[in-house]
Amino acid sequence: MATLTVPAQTEQIDRLQDVLHQQLEGTQCPMGLALQLELVVEEAFVNIATHAYTQPGGTATFTCQVDQEARQIMLQFQDQGMPFNPLARPDPDTTLKAEDRKIGGLGIYLIKKTMDKCEYAYTQNTNILTVWKKY
């Protein structure tokens, strides 16, 4: 298991992706799934970096755990920003034509669609988003 706390700034994203790749090394996680996990890391972290804090100086904590026996990967994202449950957001309408498409909400939707299980909790002033995926 690895945990990393970084400033909640978009340009820190590579440091999270590095942690993910280190944890996936030596597992039999297929390439396609690794890309999906990268996508989840980007979408979840960028949401925190963009929306969580009204003041500069906030941080985000990323945890990645690979359970080789259960063949399951857990990713967790924590921030101390405004309470916000991304999973409660309505899904975007994916049947609209281009002109009517909204640009918001796609990232969370991709997380929900690609992962097996997603949970949100708010405790001790901390937003906690946890996702699991079998491989």
Next chain:
Amino acid sequence: MKITKTQAGQTITYVVSGRLDTVTAPDLGKEIDAVTPDIKELVLDFDGLEYISSAGIRTVLTAQKKMNKQGVLKLRHVCPAVLDVFELTGFADILTIEK
């Protein structure tokens, strides 16, 4: 991400490789913003593009909306991983993706 632009008459082709994500999507966005109204065909050739996130999808949507007004947008050489993301978000239905 690497972008290579070629223009032939009223057609512009951008060959985009690498990753189209939060960090790189604005670069492609600037290119698309600069496409002039006389261009009738815009081609995004994703040969070598291995990853796209919602930020990249937004840029493609911006291109689609722009070209709806003045011509056509075509996507070429979309790899399975990128196609997956278009399909999951329902964008495969509103984009012209050439096989």
